[in-house]
Amino acid sequence: MSAEPTRSDVRLLTQAFTPGEEVDRFTRAHPAAGGIVSFLGQVREGGGVEALELQHYEPLTLPAMEDLAAQVRGRWPLDGLLILHRSGEMAPADPIVLVAAAARHRRDAFAAADFAMDHLKSQSWFWKREKVDGTWRWIEPREEDFEDIARWDSAAAE
Amino acid sequence: MSAEPTRSDVRLLTQAFTPGEEVDRFTRAHPAAGGIVSFLGQVREGGGVEALELQHYEPLTLPAMEDLAAQVRGRWPLDGLLILHRSGEMAPADPIVLVAAAARHRRDAFAAADFAMDHLKSQSWFWKREKVDGTWRWIEPREEDFEDIARWDSAAAE
């Protein structure tokens, strides 16, 4: 009955998934957690993007996601951590990434999910291209992503 | 197809709900949002609490939740906001509160959900009692909740 930490659930998915089902299953696995924070990123509809493709590199992508999970677990006391990430081609409104953190304390769950997303966004091994007006175009990294990461570097000095 | 803001979905529930279904429905309603952050609070299993009861006062509780939603919407640009809160008696692992914020920018969604939770926890019109060893006991407010609120007061000076 204690809030014993479980192994993180980290998966690289090549097929669509249903976020609500995943969050419900994750929540049921952590009944001793008071709070669960989740983030869902989806392909935005209406921005002119007809399709999005994420390419991964098998030997690096999933191991790096697992490393990130371990880093998050080392930083905050969590009951559980879920990191799901799509690879392959997606349509508008398809889910891309789902992160969920279960913790005794709400603040830890928020920080862990926030940190995981910042690092997935900027440091994970995915190459992204978008189809606009029928033409595929590779997406370059954004400066904003590196700023998101820097937030946590300064926080480490606490 | 634009990210036009919708009315917030604020409900006081007297019966159990399924968080995943609510989040999926909320997500489908906001296909133009890039990210959805949600927080689920549940009755913690294993802490010795056999049941939890939340009492509300009809004329104040829901209107105050709606005021909070308006305050959140005024503070961050969101595509949508969901605030669900249980009243009545709950068993361990039952969901108590679900907050979800859909936004174009991830950071806004995180901050909005975090803020909403801090204020629900400390300022909403709920009286809570717990059943431990067969005996009901009213729960007094915690100092920690007021500290959570203070975080945002200083942030307002930004």
Add this chain to the structure above:
Amino acid sequence: MALNMVFLGKLEDVAGCGAREVELAGTLDEAIDSLGPELAKALREPRVKLAVNGILLQDRDAPVLRDGDVIAFLPPVSGG
């Protein structure tokens, strides 16, 4: 003249019920006193707030009361 008194949270335990109708003779103070000394003391604790017909009073100044008014006594909330 009657007042509807509503007791929230632990005040319900002290009152032995969630709501009670009392005769309104004069002031709110008199109505509170009519509930007996133990409940009257609990209702007068400084952290107990009052709502009249669903409107929260900003202070404990004696409100002007009318027949059928609902007076809710709200102890400190424990939050959601």
Add this chain to the structure above:
Amino acid sequence: MALNMVFLGKLEDVAGCGAREVELAGTLDEAIDSLGPELAKALREPRVKLAVNGILLQDRDAPVLRDGDVIAFLPPVSGG
């Protein structure tokens, strides 16, 4: 002796394919040159990282190569 070259992201477009096997005559530089000037130039961009058999190289120092090695060329990631 053969090397398996893997081209990620936009390098795949430049190469016209995701992977190619090349003869390993001598150094990695020679192998890169054998792919033609346009692709060689793209692969040598400073921000392109290298992984040998799934292990990321910390710098662009010429690795010691063996028959069957998989060399992945990784342009800057666009993130998740």
